[in-house]
Amino acid sequence: MLSGMRGFLGVLLGLAAASAAAAPVRWLDAAAWARPRDGAYVRTLAPVAETVRAYLQAPHARIVIRYPSGEEGILWAEELRAWLVALGVPSAQVETLPGSGRDDALALSVEPRP
Template structure:
């Protein structure tokens, strides 16, 4: 539900929200493998349209979730996103998924 006036109050608007499940994460990670993931490809396309947006990666807690989030962030940087534009936030709402937000 949208609350009138929140955008005017500085509440960020989410343009894109998509989960990447653990089962979808490629075993052999290459640029080609990451770009074959629809959420990554769609996120990059939207970011290219307006590079003023920030990307948020919400990840599951624990060492595994932390490592997964950092690896995804490194891949996004390798694919052309400035590292300062990628934020990491714990709390994806599931142990087996990462949420990408723009």
């Protein structure tokens, strides 16, 4: 019984550590993106700046952009990806994936490379 309890506690502690280590998500909403954009403006967007800062501090990481469903979401994510590359982030380190979970925002995170 004691060994079974230790195993259970180990699983719980592992889950707690995994959730504590989960990458924070930064939301880039459509209202902020709706303005005319240039490199200087894109750099001032807090979610973008915070994500790039976190990326620069995380060796062996990548930036993940999760987008809303539909063609608009894909285009929005790809445009942001292009801006990040233009501003110096290697293209191989930026991934776009469906499923931001919101219709009005991109979800930005820094995650370990697979």
